[in-house]
Amino acid sequence: MQSDVPPLKAWLLLGLLALIWGSSFLLIKKGLLGFSPDQLAAIRIASAGFFLLPFILRRFKTVRAHHWPKLISVGLVGSFIPAFLFAFAQTQLPSGVTGVLNTFTPLATLIIGVLIFKQTARSQQWIGVVIGLVGTVLLVTASANGDLEFNRFGLLIIAATICYGLNLNLIKHHIPDLGALTITGVSLFLVAPPALLYLLFATPFAEQVTVADNWFPLAAILVLGIVGTSLALIIFNTVVKMTDTTFTSSVTYLIPIVALILGILDGEPFYLQHGFGMAAILGGVWIANRRKKQPFNTQR
Template sequence: MTKENNPNLLAWGLLLILALIWGSSFILIKRGLDIFSAGEVGAIRIVSASLFLLPFGISRLKTVQKKHWIFLFSVGMFGSFLPAFLFAKAQTHIPSSVAGIINALTPLFTMILGALFFTQKITAKTAIGLITGFLGTAALILAGSGGNVSEFNLYGLYVVLATIFYGANLNIIKFKMPDLTAMAITSVSLLIVGPVAITYLFVFTNFANTVQTVDGALFSLGAVVVLGVMGTALALILFNQLVKITSPIFASSVTYLIPIIAVLWGLLDGERLYIGHYLGLVLIILGVYLANRNKKQKIKIR
C-alpha cells in the first residue's frame, strides 16, 4: 500500500463506518419514541452528545477565534440540534426506514446550497440528478406511511427540511472553518447548543417524571443515549474529518448507503414498505448518482 493510497482508504473507511452508525440511528429514534415524545428524544440526543464531548469542547475553546463563533453556532443548530428534533418528529408518523431513505437527499441539497452561496457549480447533468432525486422524494411523501399514493404525508417534509440543514452545515464546515479541527468543530458546536437542549428537556417536558414512573423508560433512554453518543458525537467527529479531507459532496454521499442500513433495520423490526417507497428509494439513489457521476473528488489530508 503506497502512501498516496492512504487518503483514499481513509476516506472510504470513514464513509462505511458512518453509514453503519447513521443507518442504525433511525431504529434507535424509533425505540426512543416508544416512551418519549419527539421533543424529548431530540433533546436527549443532543444532551447526551454534548455531555460526552464536554471535556473536549472546553479544552478546545482556546483554538476558537472570534470569527468562528457564528459559524460554530450555525453548525450546532443546522448539523445537530434542529435535525435531531425534525427526525424524531417525522418518525412519529413515518417508518424509520422511510426516514432513512429521504435522508439520501442530503447530497442534492449540498450541491444546491453550494451553488447558491458558495463555489459549487451545477451542470446540466447535475440538474437532471437533482430533478430525479426530488421525484423520488415526492414518491415517498405521496406514498405516506400506509402505501396509499393518494395520501400526502406532510411528516416526510420534516426529514426534507433536516436534509436542507445538513446541506448548509456541510458547506459551512468546508468553506468557512478550514482552520479548525474536526474535534473542535464538533465538540464546541455541541457545547453551544447543549444548554438549550438541557433547558428544554428539564423545564418544558415531563422527562424526569417519565424516567421514574414509566415501565421501559430506561431502555428507551438507553437507546437515545447511544444515539447521541455514537450517532451524534462520535459520528460527527468522523464526518467533519471526512468533510475536511475530501469535499462536501463526497462526504454527503454517505447517504448512498444509509438507506440500505435503515431499510434492513426497519424490515427486521416488522416495518412494511410499499411500491411507492421502493420507487422513491430507487429514484433518490439514482438522482444522487447522476448528480455525482462525473465529479472527480480530490482527496487530501490537511
C-alpha cells in the first residue's frame, strides 16, 4: 500500500523529469543550428524509437492484431507529427515561450475528450480552459513594445498540443488494456523506420553529418530523442508506480518554469506579457484539474 507522502526518491525523479522535459525546447533550438526542422524531427523520432527497442522486446507479445492500427495512430499523432510541428515552430519562436505553450496540452485533452469522446466536464473545467486560452493569446501576441503582434508559428504548438490531447484520449478510450511503456515504446518504434528512411534518402543528412560544425547540433538532437523522449518515459512510469498520476502530473507546472529560465539564460527576451501568459495558462490548468483524482499528463 502506497504512502500518502511521496518518498524523497519520487521528488528527486520528478525534479529530474522536469529538467529533462523543460530543457527539450532549448535542445530543439540548438539542433536547428545545424539541421533543418524536418531533419531534426526525423533524427529525434528515429533515435527515440530505436533506443527504446531493447526495453520493449518482451512487450511485443502482449500486442494483439487489433492493437497495431491503434498503435500506429498513437505513434503518428502522439510523437511523429508533434515532433515536426515543434521543430518548425521553433524556427520563429523562443524556446521558453514554446515550453509554456506546450502546457496547453491538459486543456486540449479536456476539450477533445468532451467534443469527440463525449466526456462530461464541470463548469469549473471550462473556466480553466477559457483562462488558458487567454494565456495562449498573450503568449502568441507578445512583443517588445507591448503591442499585439500575432505570431502564427504559435499555432503550430497549439496544433501539437491538440495532437497530444487526441493521443491521450485515444489511449484512454481505445487502448486501455496495454501498459503505458508498451504503448509509447511500440508506437515510437513503428514510426522510427519511416523517419530514418526519410532522413537518409530525402535529405542531405549524410553530407551534413560529416561537417564538424554540425556535430554539436546533432548531439543536442540525439540527447533530445534518447534522453528527452525515451529515458524520460521510463522515469515518468517509474514515478507513477512509486506514487500516482496526481503527483506525477505536477510536472506540468515545472516544465515551463525550466524552459523559461533556460531560455533567458541563453539570451532570449522575456516580456511582461510572457509572464502574464504563463500565469494564465498554469492557472487555467490548475483550475481545470482541481479536485480531480487523475489529471491529464503532459507529454514531450
